[in-house]
Amino acid sequence: MRPDTAVLPPRFLRTKEAAEFLSLSARTLEKHRTYGTGPAYRKLGGRVVYSVDDLETWADRGAVTSTSDPRGSVLPAKRQTPSTGQPVGRFAR
Template sequence: MHPRPTDLPPRYLRTKEAAHFLSLSARTLEKHRTYGTGPAYHKLGGRVVYSVDDLQAWANRGAVTSTTDPRGAVLPAKRHQAPADARTRNFGR
């Protein structure tokens, strides 16, 4: 007897597979992970994996019905800022 689909454990995808699922590049998905703007992910044995349900939920949050819908706004990328001591360093002057 084969298990019913509802009896199967959640399916997890590695970054490359998850990116393909979302029609994104793996690098774009990695950047979203770094900036905290992407789908939820898990670390299993030191590997980053995404559940299909989390990928679908993240994609659904981006669904809009009009170009004027504020939900369609792209989140700005976080700018990396040098530590305060590096910004105020005199560099020998």
Template sequence: MSPNLAGLPPRFLRTPEAARFLGLSGRTLEKHRTYGTGPAYRKLGGRVVYAIEDLQAWADRGAVTSTSDPRGSVLPAKRHDPMPAAPAGRSHR
């Protein structure tokens, strides 16, 4: 690290540090990234990094004042596919 940057706080955090910043597990943050429901991230040199400003903005978007506020849930609802129909021509006796 160059001497003039030594005293600066980090601008980007890797997934484990970003998750700690948000109070989440690393796995939860990875799931949000997969579902597209998490904070903005960048890939630098093949590594996923999060800007602290993006983490704070995402956390602020989740602020709610009531349990009935739909913004309180950031993960999409699980999709349940109906059971497939039985093949035609077969009977279950």
């Protein structure tokens, strides 16, 4: 490496590294991605990557000032069938 070449911090993190960054398990982050409740992600070359800025933005959305503040909850989106729009799976009640 040349001495005048700056080493840039990673701009994108894979699922495992993103989960570590957020102090979550990779599986939890995958579930958030499936439900549409997680941070924004990109697919580069078929691989899921997360921008550090998007991870920080998502984490900041969960900031609360008291235990009664409802903003801290991230719930899964209700899944619906494409043809009928009716809830499916565990959301069908």
